[in-house]
Amino acid sequence: MAADVVLAVDVGGTQTRAALVDREGHVMHRQSVRTPADEGADAVVSAIAQSCRSILSEAGITTAIPLGLCAPGPLDAKRGIALSTPTIRGFTNFPLRQALSDALGVPVTIENDGPCAALGEWMCGAGRGTENFVYVTISTGIGGGVVSDGHLMRGRLGLAGHVGHMPLKTESSAICFCGKPGCWEAEASGSALQKKALVAGFTGLPDVFARAEGREPKALSFVAAASDDIALGVVAIIHLFSPERVVIGGGVSNGFNVLGPLIRERVDARVLPPFRGTEIVRAGLGDDSGLIGAAQLVLHPHTAA
Ligand SMILES: [Zn+2]
Structure with missing residues (x-):
């Protein structure tokens, strides 16, 4: 199961959504938490990590599975850096990928929310x-x-x-x-x-x-x-x-x-x-374009690259 299912996170200015998502874009064990956007980058990372741990425990997954994440940009996806997200305090030259990877002990891929939602729609939605x-x-x-x-x-x-x-x-x-x-x-x-x-x-x-x-x-x-x-x-x-x-x-x-x-x-x-x-x-994917796209970043890395 672990090879075809990954953690996906869609960080928004007010809400952060996380779930397990598979190659076909099926969303499982969905969670939604408030984004502590005013409390700084560490608080946001900690909220994401907590949500992911809770999903894994609910799903009974004990192995490390990778995580794909999208957030409001601009993000430098290649270097894993949040450059200057206006809606989240502390997302300024912040090493988001590394911080999350350290917190969860899994490989993390990040992407700007627009291209990520495009990827979701392309792989699993109206862009197929x-x-x-x-x-x-x-x-x-x-x-x-x-x-x-x-x-x-x-x-x-x-x-x-x-x-x-x-x-x-x-x-x-x-x-x-x-x-x-x-x-x-x-x-x-x-x-x-x-x-x-x-x-x-x-x-x-x-x-x-x-x-x-x-x-x-x-x-x-x-x-x-x-x-x-x-x-x-x-x-x-x-x-x-x-x-x-x-x-x-x-x-x-x-x-x-x-x-x-x-x-x-x-x-x-x-x-x-x-x-x-x-x-x-x-x-075709409603509010889930970004979430499903975040998973496809990891599941289809060659297409996404
Ligand atoms: Zn403008």
Whole structure:
């Protein structure tokens, strides 16, 4: 069993999820704990280690099995260093891989959350069977990962796929988390759309999506405008990477029933003719793309490399 099942951890700014995951992406003995993001890197490492020990004991596993982990970047995955994660105190030039390996006595592989979720979707979810595909997560921010010619793209410092900071406008009242105006994330992330929904008099994005499903005109026009903002980034991605499929995950994908057809329509109206018809689909693994991808880092190291 141990050879085909590994520990997987998805560290988020508020929640850390851990589980045993196999090659097919089955998630077992799942646990979720609060990320002690304000208490420093050692506290985060200790919370992860505790969760992993408890999973192993619950599963009756006494042998050392490797661990794959993803966390908000930027991380230097090759050197195993958290470079400067803004949402976790102490994740600044922190040797995360070594600290975890010391705490648990097992080999550890780490990766930025966007590429890791892309890997999960590519191996076990909506990206299966493609050689070129891009995963985009639209939630608090916009992140992503790129599979190009059958390889997960890493880029300098392993930072490829930070699609949320593609500048779509030079002037905009929407200021990004990075401090600059007009990033895709500032215009079309879940937080940006939520803010616009509240200003427009909705109780939030779920309210917009529910009313749009009921064909309410005001909600439909909100969804149309949101689709325009999302489509602009997807158009850029398609021209850059020529993917067979763009997979959209994250909280905003809960509205994919109403958003999806409009995004496709707008993308097709804007891309160069040979790019028309590029598949744009909803993520297949829901909230587990990162967790399952973290396991695949270890289970399919050659594909992930
Ligand atoms: Zn930005």
